[in-house]
Amino acid sequence: MTLATLTEVLGPALREGYAVPGLVCLGWEDMRAYVAAAEAERAPIILQAGPGCRAHTPLPVLGAMFRHLAEAASVPVVAHLDHGTSREDCRAALDAGFTSVMFDGSRLPLQQNIDLTAAVAELAHSAGAGCEGEIGFVGYAGGATSAGTDPEEAARFARETGVDAMAISIGNLHLQETPGGGLDLPRLRAIEALTDVPLVIHGGSGVPADQRASLAATSRIAKFNIGTELRMAFGAALREAVNRDPARFDRIEILRETETPVALACRAILRNLGASGRV
Template structure:
């Protein structure tokens, strides 16, 4: 089926009480495994091209890869730019066939973040695609600290930018390798009481599975970004494939051995966000 927009999958999730996984891609091997897992679970999937992915593979190439996978898929697929930092980068993604743009102005002063995000949202909507924005900086494990989202500022941001989804900072961090943390549920409830916009959790790998499941069903959190735990699964599978036969040197044969383990790990992630009727 053809690519769909972020709104196409998040609005049903909001109404039916489930969430959709935004899966961070780094290359062909993981993105095709993610689509295979989504098909096996019969759920939509959001393929995300973040900064490190774009440093490795140009946006026009990524757009063609996402579109190829979507056209052969039995489930809805979103081609999503993750953490676009400039208008030019967002425009290039749009021109490359992406169906969703995430502009990250979370480090900017509030009004500047609103103004710049609103401009990206207007550009996206004029092209018939979706826009995600971020209010409240989400930090990094062993790196920059987070700045929690203020509920009143979130309401203003959602209203003035007209984004289709809003990423918030509520105890989540990027690149966390364990699930010992947890989200600030009172802050989430305060934010969702003030806005109807679907909410997004970046750094979803660090959120305990039980809390992911609970909030996917009971809150306006409709999208969790998952990267680190699946990168870890891929790395473990790749290491096992390399070590299984030290004489092998054909990378295609080696990489094929990562497919099934990554599909299995991805299916486990996707199962945690299901509702009664996810598609």
């Protein structure tokens, strides 16, 4: 059994100069592909159930799926709730067997974000699980505008919440389909100077691959969330599988053909972040 907590995978990443991907899951096929990629690369991974995934599949089912895959794997696999919006969300995930929860209070006033995140961190730690919080607000491509993380607020947030990982806003955006102009390095260095908690970048698909690799090796960023580029790989593989034989209707046969391309895309991400060969 290699079900792991957030601290168990991010601690070594921070010490040894690599980052672990938080892999956004939408269904059984991509989950299986991610674990197959991790096995092939001998790398730790974090399987993430975000709001879209939870709207499609009940949380207890997702917990059982994540735990089943982790318990059969020979590499560390974290079962992570992404963007929980309440203490109740996070408690339900812990009850469902998740080993890590992210409470997202990034749109709340600072004190309220600190208070609620601290409560969730205490809840998670009492269950033997990890907790991620967010300070600043990471916006969305074509949608809500970001609010950059203030380094002094980040220091206070890390100190007063007791989180195991802290998501920050330094030019990253959710849902970018192509790499953007890169992250705000002066803001990152200012945050690093005042905190010692592992840092997390949401919207990792929009960060140029060379900068992801460099920061994984040389900064306190220990987790990059990757979703859009892997969903794009899945979509391309699915369209190819359907178009190869338009008369086919067996969904299992069609969906099975997405797993190898998605696994290959995931393996490239693991290598890029320096996570390969770590376990």
